[in-house]
Amino acid sequence: MIPINNRNIKFNQKLSKRVKIEAMARLPSQFGNFTIIAISDLVEKKEHAVLVKGNVWNENDVPTRIHSECLTGDAFGSLKCDCREQLILSLRYIENHGGILIYLRQEGRGIGFINKIKAYSLQDEGLDTVEANIALGFKVDLRKYDVAAEVLKILGVNSIQLLTNNPDKMKQLRKLGIKITRRIPLIAEPNEFNYRYLLVKKQKSGHLIDENIFAPLGIEQQETIFWKDSDDKNTKNTGGK
Ligand SMILES: [Zn+2]
Numbered sequence: 001m002i003p004i005n006n007r008n009i010k011f012n013q014k015l016s017k018r019v020k021i022e023a024m025a026r027l028p029s030q031f032g033n034f035t036i037i038a039i040s041d042l043v044e045k046k047e048h049a050v051l052v053k054g055n056v057w058n059e060n061d062v063p064t065r066i067h068s069e070c071l072t073g074d075a076f077g078s079l080k081c082d083c084r085e086q087l088i089l090s091l092r093y094i095e096n097h098g099g100i101l102i103y104l105r106q107e108g109r110g111i112g113f114i115n116k117i118k119a120y121s122l123q124d125e126g127l128d129t130v131e132a133n134i135a136l137g138f139k140v141d142l143r144k145y146d147v148a149a150e151v152l153k154i155l156g157v158n159s160i161q162l163l164t165n166n167p168d169k170m171k172q173l174r175k176l177g178i179k180i181t182r183r184i185p186l187i188a189e190p191n192e193f194n195y196r197y198l199l200v201k202k203q204k205s206g207h208l209i210d211e212n213i214f215a216p217l218g219i220e221q222q223e224t225i226f227w228k229d230s231d232d233k234n235t236k237n238t239g240g241k
Contacts (some may be wrong), residue, residue, distance in 0.1 A: 067089075
């Protein structure tokens, strides 16, 4: 039996005028059994997905992943980035611990799919991810998290543990009134194609991708999740209490 009844997900739509919960259903997946929620952003007219496991209403320290769409990585298994690994690690973690995955349709760090592939084309010619975005006239990162913050409010979450390596995401969420009690890093082992991408993320975008760096904005860090292709479980605790 699937333990989730989607009617168990409580929400208060009145807490947001911008985000509307449109539909809810069970989603059995290879990573676990979730409730999937279809939401619409009434301001930017976009559709997003939210996966929930367990009770989150009025809960503290809810494990939360806010994942921006990466079609090439998430769906096609592109080796140019670590998005798919981070997505899978997050789903497994949420399956085991309960929590929320908010999947935002802001492809290519917010520049859109076509521009992302244009940037890939420039990368084929030798530019790195940051240089390519700048060459196309974009800022390095256009992602926004207003919608995610509204979703957390509607779902009645008191505080979250954020699955991320991205300090800017934490800063933006805090500005939007979200209480983050802990960061849970997601570490993907570099491959020959994304090694440079990960290095640029770390050096130019300030991502905390070295598991030895334990100074994530004053947040206590107890646990790191590592990705290994050979490891089916992919979740292990290091450090910690
Ligand atoms: Zn990606």
